[in-house]
Amino acid sequence: xxxxxxxxxxxxxxxxxxxxxxxxxxxxxxxxxxxxxxxxxxxxxxxxxxxxxxxxxxxxxxxxxxxxxxxxxxxxxxxxxxxxxxxxxxxxxxxxxxxxxxxxxxxxxxxxxxxxxxxxxxxxxxxxxxxxxxxxxxxxxxxxxxxxxxxxxxxxxxxxxxxxxxxxxxxxxxxxxxxxxxxxxxxxxxxxxxxxx
Ligand SMILES: Cc1cc2nc3c(=O)[nH]c(=O)nc-3n(C[C@H](O)[C@H](O)[C@H](O)COP(=O)(O)OP(=O)(O)OC[C@H]3O[C@@H](n4cnc5c(N)ncnc54)[C@H](O)[C@@H]3O)c2cc1C
Numbered sequence: 001x002x003x004x005x006x007x008x009x010x011x012x013x014x015x016x017x018x019x020x021x022x023x024x025x026x027x028x029x030x031x032x033x034x035x036x037x038x039x040x041x042x043x044x045x046x047x048x049x050x051x052x053x054x055x056x057x058x059x060x061x062x063x064x065x066x067x068x069x070x071x072x073x074x075x076x077x078x079x080x081x082x083x084x085x086x087x088x089x090x091x092x093x094x095x096x097x098x099x100x101x102x103x104x105x106x107x108x109x110x111x112x113x114x115x116x117x118x119x120x121x122x123x124x125x126x127x128x129x130x131x132x133x134x135x136x137x138x139x140x141x142x143x144x145x146x147x148x149x150x151x152x153x154x155x156x157x158x159x160x161x162x163x164x165x166x167x168x169x170x171x172x173x174x175x176x177x178x179x180x181x182x183x184x185x186x187x188x189x190x191x192x193x194x195x196x197x
Pocket of ligand 1: 019020022023024129132162163164165171172173174175176177
């Protein structure tokens with residue numbers, strides 16, 4: 001996951017700070033949380049959290065969303081999501097063990113305020129760890145490996161890609177295991193076909 005780069009964010013990573021609402025949202029059931037981000041993923045994760053949590057503070061850096069109109073409407077029509085536009089996260093506050101709040105500032109007025117939350121979700125995107133394949137394997141503009149439709153085949157024969165490195169949509173253990181199984185079977189099939197010749 002991409003992080004904001006705050007020291008306090010890493011200090012409380014796993015103790016209230018998370019980059020995966022689907023994975024960790026449940027731990028904040030009935031509580032107040034904040035989420036930073038303005039794209040489709042952030043909007044989807046905010047509405048997911050809103051179903052579990054008491055209140056979701058959504059921190060948007062600009063004065064508008066990057067998310068699609070449909071996703072924006074979902075957020076805007078969810079009563080327990082409060083949107084804070086033009087807002088930067090300055091610090092994650094805690095008691096030494098867990099997150100207790102966040103310090104935010106309005107990047108237009110400079111006004112600072114604290115918001116009490118027990119969870120802080122970062123939803124500003126991901127960087128797949130595929131740098132070493134650059135120039136060899138086809139990848140999209142964000143670095144996700146491109147595989148052939150309904151397959152784990154890459155542009156190089158005998159090289160198969162699976163898991164989070166080729167999945168920009170779901171990025172879950174179960175989906176990674178599924179495509180991992182597909183890649184193993186395709187590799188086996190590939191080798192078996194070679195032996196037949
Ligand atoms: C904090 C957190 C919580 C999560 N919770 C959940 C959850 O509750 N449910 C769920 O379904 N999913 C969850 N996920 C997502 C899940 O962990 C991933 O989708 C899954 O691990 C992806 O599997 P993968 O094998 O594709 O990649 P990874 O698990 O990331 O494995 C990649 C491996 O490749 C290794 N590697 C990297 N570069 C190289 C290299 N150059 N040479 C050799 N090895 C290399 C890495 O060390 C690593 O071991 C969570 C993720 C995070 C970060």
